[in-house]
Amino acid sequence: MSTGGAGTERMPMVVLETERLVLRAFTEADVDGVLEAASAPSTQEWVPMPAPGVPYTRDEAEKWCTVTAPALRASGDGQQWAACDAATGRFVGAIGLLRTLWKARTTEVGYWFSPWARGRGMATEAVLAVSRWAIADQGFERVELKAATGNRASRRVAEKTGFTFEGIERNAMPLHGGRTDLAVYSLIPSDLV
Numbered sequence: 001m002s003t004g005g006a007g008t009e010r011m012p013m014v015v016l017e018t019e020r021l022v023l024r025a026f027t028e029a030d031v032d033g034v035l036e037a038a039s040a041p042s043t044q045e046w047v048p049m050p051a052p053g054v055p056y057t058r059d060e061a062e063k064w065c066t067v068t069a070p071a072l073r074a075s076g077d078g079q080q081w082a083a084c085d086a087a088t089g090r091f092v093g094a095i096g097l098l099r100t101l102w103k104a105r106t107t108e109v110g111y112w113f114s115p116w117a118r119g120r121g122m123a124t125e126a127v128l129a130v131s132r133w134a135i136a137d138q139g140f141e142r143v144e145l146k147a148a149t150g151n152r153a154s155r156r157v158a159e160k161t162g163f164t165f166e167g168i169e170r171n172a173m174p175l176h177g178g179r180t181d182l183a184v185y186s187l188i189p190s191d192l193v
Contacts, residue, residue: 011079023081033091035061037114105141158185
């Protein structure tokens with residue numbers, strides 16, 4: 001892990017590779033894929049981007065790829081990766097670490113994937129790579145994963161990647177259609193043994 005100016009800690013810029021995915025920094029070339037995935041009704045149901053009640057537009061996709069995702073790393077908040085198919089280079093989804101607390105050595109993994117890529121284990125593959133990188137390579141003591149209680153697909157990803165269910169945060173997240181409870185999961189170093 002590196003330290004930026006004025007004492008701001010930052011995660012290093014890295015490319016992570018799995019069996020089927022390349023996780024790399026977002027670029028302008030990802031705008032169309034981000035727009036398609038992020039604006040899909042099935043994504044918007046559980047991830048109210050850019051904000052509850054606000055539609056996801058091409059301008060938002062451009063901003064995500066060129067400003068927001070890079071700024072999250074620069075601020076020390078975390079790291080964002082574009083998940084791309086290793087064979088074709090096609091944008092598959094987004095995964096990142098966020099809400100990083102450097103003194104506590106904790107961070108949270110979040111993700112959203114293109115509807116066409118769901119149900120193929122790609123989110124599981126990406127979450128496994130990023131969370132293990134955070135703990136094994138970056139020395140984090142805790143990685144959290146939070147999912148809306150009704151989002152069974154995301155909850156299955158947490159379970160398949162070895163996260164432990166800890167409980168429910170009630171009324172914790174705004175969605176486009178109201179608020180939802182969040183299921184809270186964690187992964188700690190001893191879980192990797």
